[in-house]
Amino acid sequence: MSSNTIVSTEELAAQLGNPNWIVIDCRFTLTDTEAGRRLYQKSHIPGARYAHLDEDLSSPITSTSGRHPLPDLGLFCARLGEWGITPDTQVVVYDDSFGSMAVRLWWLLRGLGHPHVALLNGGLPKWTREKRPLTDVLPTIVAQTYPCPDSPDWGVDAATVETIRRDPNYKLIDARPEQRFSGEVEKLDTVAGHIPGAINWVFEENLDMDGTYLPADELRESYDQLLDGVAAENVVHTCGSGVTACHNLLAMEIAGLAGSKLYPGSWSEWIRDSARPVATFNAA
Numbered sequence: 001m002s003s004n005t006i007v008s009t010e011e012l013a014a015q016l017g018n019p020n021w022i023v024i025d026c027r028f029t030l031t032d033t034e035a036g037r038r039l040y041q042k043s044h045i046p047g048a049r050y051a052h053l054d055e056d057l058s059s060p061i062t063s064t065s066g067r068h069p070l071p072d073l074g075l076f077c078a079r080l081g082e083w084g085i086t087p088d089t090q091v092v093v094y095d096d097s098f099g100s101m102a103v104r105l106w107w108l109l110r111g112l113g114h115p116h117v118a119l120l121n122g123g124l125p126k127w128t129r130e131k132r133p134l135t136d137v138l139p140t141i142v143a144q145t146y147p148c149p150d151s152p153d154w155g156v157d158a159a160t161v162e163t164i165r166r167d168p169n170y171k172l173i174d175a176r177p178e179q180r181f182s183g184e185v186e187k188l189d190t191v192a193g194h195i196p197g198a199i200n201w202v203f204e205e206n207l208d209m210d211g212t213y214l215p216a217d218e219l220r221e222s223y224d225q226l227l228d229g230v231a232a233e234n235v236v237h238t239c240g241s242g243v244t245a246c247h248n249l250l251a252m253e254i255a256g257l258a259g260s261k262l263y264p265g266s267w268s269e270w271i272r273d274s275a276r277p278v279a280t281f282n283a284a
Contacts, residue, residue: 107262176240241267
């Protein structure tokens with residue numbers, strides 16, 4: 001039994017204690033970068049390790065990068081080994097924000113070719129509502145060696161986005177809230193707006209009322225309308241810094257629309273070069 005998209009709380013509860021299932025807590029708050037770690041230390045799913053978005057799932061910001069550059073490949077694979085993960089491990093990732101942070105680790109692992117990684121559907125809130133076990137005990141980890149691939153499938157660069165944004169055979173989908181996409185409000189980045197040619201699909205649109213992903217057929221209907229005939233492999237997802245966009249990418253995978261890509265630099269990288277065009281809803 002393995003999964004590469006989502007697992008239910010019931011499925012994970014049945015596997016607690018299975019040494020081949022490793023759980024990673026990815027709670028993170030952009031405005032308080034230590035909040036997730038503090039919460040993890042107080043209470044987490046038994047056996048869970050903690051992944052810090054800035055330290056473990058990204059590399060340091062540079063003058064040309066976005067807010068969450070891709071991690072160094074060697075360091076990332078070393079961290080997976082430190083968590084006890086091997087290529088055969090079923091990894092389950094979770095957070096407390098509808099999966100919007102944990103999907104980054106899901107996507108990074110999928111890009112390595114790791115076939116067994118899934119998001120906990122409904123996350124920690126659903127797990128807690130169901131009164132499933134929690135602990136403050138840190139796990140005992142047996143370190144492993146995780147082999148690094150030569151060239152992970154970690155998305156497309158800004159030059160590719162510049163090309164595809166003007167090509168009707170491609171779709172660029174932005175997962176940010178509508179007010180940020182339109183340029184009306186921007187509290188995280190220095191420039192407001194969006195990449196010209198992009199369409200907006202806020203990641204919460206993928207969710208049911210209980211915080212789980214909508215059924216596959218409903219997701220398929222929504223994305224078929226968004227794509228309007230464009231092939232799934234010609235879709236590129238973007239957001240503020242290449243994190244929440246993975247939520248839309250996962251939604252497409254659940255819907256059976258496999259092969260879409262991420263622009264990991266996203267808006268915060270795009271605006272680093274003033275020569276790149278910017279659009280707002282008020283632009284002529």
